[in-house]
Amino acid sequence: xxxVLMAAALIGALGVSVAFADHGFGGGKGACGxxxxxxxxxxxxxxxxEMLTEKLKLDDAQKAQFDTIKQEQRAKMEAxxxxxxxxxxxxxxxxxxKIAAILTPEQATTFKQMQEERQKRQQxxxxxxxxxxxxxxx
Numbered sequence: 001x002x003x004v005l006m007a008a009a010l011i012g013a014l015g016v017s018v019a020f021a022d023h024g025f026g027g028g029k030g031a032c033g034x035x036x037x038x039x040x041x042x043x044x045x046x047x048x049x050e051m052l053t054e055k056l057k058l059d060d061a062q063k064a065q066f067d068t069i070k071q072e073q074r075a076k077m078e079a080x081x082x083x084x085x086x087x088x089x090x091x092x093x094x095x096x097x098k099i100a101a102i103l104t105p106e107q108a109t110t111f112k113q114m115q116e117e118r119q120k121r122q123q124x125x126x127x128x129x130x131x132x133x134x135x136x137x138x
Contacts, residue, residue, distance in 0.1 A: 049070065053063050096115065100108055 049066070052058075053066060056062075058066060100111060103111055
């Protein structure tokens, strides 16, 4: 019975830890890229994992299994995130084509300029994030 409770506690704690790690609280790649996303480099996710392993008094073998589980979850979440981004980009392209089809030539020209400006702003934001990551100034 004690082993069942310990396993249930570990699974529940892992779920919380992975949720925090993959939502920008450290540990995972996070939304802004880098090791910890919004949480910085390591951040709360790393502290959460350490706290869990200490409070549950995991032995070395359990710690290794815990780390493996977290890594597997992180990889799955990243794959899902990539797939979702691809699908969203396809949907955006489809919608832009539908919008362009209903516009007059003048409106279509303006619409294309607006798209180019948006892409330029996105690229500038991406470059700014890359620079901050490289200089560790979050």
